[in-house]
Amino acid sequence: MTESETNERPTAKPALFSRPMPILIFIVVAVILDQAIKIMVDHWLPLQVDRPVPYIPMLSLYRTYNLGVAFSMLSGMDGWFIVGMRLVIVVFVLWLWRRTPDHRWLAHMGFALIIAGALGNLLDRFLYGHVIDYILFHTQTWSFAVFNLADSFITIGAGCVILDELLMPKKAKA
Numbered sequence: 001m002t003e004s005e006t007n008e009r010p011t012a013k014p015a016l017f018s019r020p021m022p023i024l025i026f027i028v029v030a031v032i033l034d035q036a037i038k039i040m041v042d043h044w045l046p047l048q049v050d051r052p053v054p055y056i057p058m059l060s061l062y063r064t065y066n067l068g069v070a071f072s073m074l075s076g077m078d079g080w081f082i083v084g085m086r087l088v089i090v091v092f093v094l095w096l097w098r099r100t101p102d103h104r105w106l107a108h109m110g111f112a113l114i115i116a117g118a119l120g121n122l123l124d125r126f127l128y129g130h131v132i133d134y135i136l137f138h139t140q141t142w143s144f145a146v147f148n149l150a151d152s153f154i155t156i157g158a159g160c161v162i163l164d165e166l167l168m169p170k171k172a173k174a
Helices: 003-008 020-044 079-099 105-128 149-167
Strands: 053-056 059-066 131-137
Touching: 020 059, 020 105, 020 131, 020 149, 079 105, 105 131, 105 149, 131 149
Parallel strands: none
Antiparallel strands: 053 059, 059 131
16 A cells, blocks of 8 residues: 555544543533532432431432542541642543543543542532532441442543453554
């Protein structure tokens, strides 16, 4: 194949979340959804009632305030340290997103979810001084940490990035 034939080949369209505008729209919509649910929870769900409000078996609603990061980790740390840490994470994930090749759609989707979750919880920290958590998985003898939609975004996003690393084909460097 000659050089002119190679240059005439159409290039593949970049994956949806590898382009700035779709990722920005997705992040804004996800943060708005997260904040809308937290506002409803804060207004209508009682704060830390004696028993969780059952929704379906093993899933209840239980409003609590988290002073740490996802799943109450680092709850003893200073609030501004946590804000700074979240901002560093968002900047780092944006840097990873920019460096990741366009064909790695699963990683790009994961980065978008992580950024949306981090910004949703960061917004809570700025608006309320804490993060509103409300989802509780439990059995009669066990319960998981109370969490929110933003925490779910972060967890699913991290899973997408890990799956991308394990499953997506890597293009050889030329």
